[in-house]
Amino acid sequence: MEKTGRRWLAGSAATIALAAGGAALPSQPLGTATSVLLFVTLAQSWNIIGGFAGYPSFGQVAFFGVGGYCAAVLTAQVGFSFWAALPASAAFAAAFAAVVGPPLLRLRGNAFSIATLGMAAGTRELVAILGVTGGGAGLTVPTFGPGPHTAYPGALAFYWAYLALAAVSLAVVAWLSASRFGLALRAIRADETAAESAGVATTRTKVAALALSALLAGTAGALFAFQQVVVFPDSMFDITTTTLMVVIVVVGGRGTVAGPVVGAVVFETLVTELHLFASRLDPLILPALIVVGVVLLPDGVAHLLPVPPGAGRGGTPRARPRAVLLDAVRRYRL
């Protein structure tokens, strides 16, 4: 495992370099970098269930929102410090996924996508009605005052927190990709019936994958709630968040380790930077990027790498990137 060891070392070194580099950034690029890191985590969260297991969840924002609201409720209503609320929120989001998972994961393909979309919308409605969450008026995470609170740590600290979370997500997916669990998920994606008859406990594996992805999304949601200070149903359960997760993974490469990272960097940078000049056409940018990205890169940029992910250890013959790009379009064309 010489090679694996070197990869982990390189990853740790890169994380430390990024952490040091963040301190040197002016505030606007720091903001962009922070949101890129948030979406690295969210994309990896979607990647586990949508990429590896092949269950395209359109309700992933529900776990993000549940994590965020759990953190807000624990700090504002129960008096937890934020750092105590963070792991509790992550665990709550995972438990929520373990409860809603079994009925949803009976469905496949389109039906699963739409049912999860409905699940997220229903969760949002529930949060907007409940009293403990402050309803539509939102809830404020206490950051100062006489009562129990956690002081607002500032932009650089959030950059570091999101960086740490992104690094953990990447490590989790890298582990998953090489593990027996990841192998079971890939088997389910390839042919669920065959996987079942080969001894994969499909339901349990799928629910575990959904809970793991919810754990990451819930942690990110809790951090996001703290960063925003005031949480609303509309900001925590924004369908655009789900859309970005899905598109980043698709354009980056479903079921790969590096793809979602590349996708998040490219997509979030494009979206955040394009916002700066095209104000009137602003809302049209994201949908246009989605359509163009999905049609041109149906298998993601990761498949344009010199050694495509999923290629055998011995290595399939290298193909030139241009040819691979056209191949993906040709393969799926009618």
Place this chain on the structure above:
Amino acid sequence: MAGAPSAVTDLLQALVDGLLEGGLLALVAVGFTLVWGVLNEINLAHGALVVLAAYLTWELSASAGLNPLLAGLTAIAVVAALGYALQRGLLNLVARAPVLLPLLVTFGAGLLLRDAMVAAFSSDDRTLVTAYSLSAFRVGGVYLPVLRLWSLVLAVTLTTGVALGLRHTRHGMAIRAVGMDRDAARLVGIPVRHVYALTFAAGAALAGAAGAMVAAVGTFSPVSTDVYTLESFVIAVVGGIGNTSGALAGGLALGVLEALAGQYLPGELVSAIAFAVLLLALVLRPQGIVGRARYSARVDR
């Protein structure tokens, strides 16, 4: 109004309103279920096409002064052409990919259309007022608005027409053949790319007809797009995917259910009805409640 309306009249009025609204919903959904059934493609841009047709009808008749009927027909033609181009130019490129990809493309296209409409028409509610907008029959204390009655008639006619057309015309048979096995269809000489685009165009034209009717009988804004897509989805699942007569039954059922809920349940629960029906249907009977899914024996290679 003569005297206090009795509970019976209230119930009857709710039932009638539900049936009339259900006709419109069925019309919205029938194109959606057709595309889903034949192409195995969930068209998340469907609601946007409905609202686009409503805006075109409105602009052509209220601003440009065209006869409302003519305006509606023009809107249908434009939306159908747009649908053909969308399928032929974009969706055909990912037709063999996992269903997630076409889903994302229609989602993006729908978002693009919606935001373009917000930019072009702003997002306030609109209603088309014509000479016959407010005329209504009155039968024993129950009101029957004439235009809504026409929309129900149109819904029944069009869904029956689509069902008959699919069964008996040459193009209809080509569409069904493609829905069953596109590779075999291609082997016997059916131009599959064209038929895919044609099916999508037919779905879009039906969305256009629904949109023209929405412009005539109700209010609309770009925000309505998501509601129409969701309701189409619910109706398609309830009526059996790809089953056009099932869509009619499903639409009427959903309309009545929502009207009754509006009458007897607190307001915030009414919007949850469609979701509740959807989740129940998906979990308990994915093959449809009212009807059976067509193309269930599809061959996909």
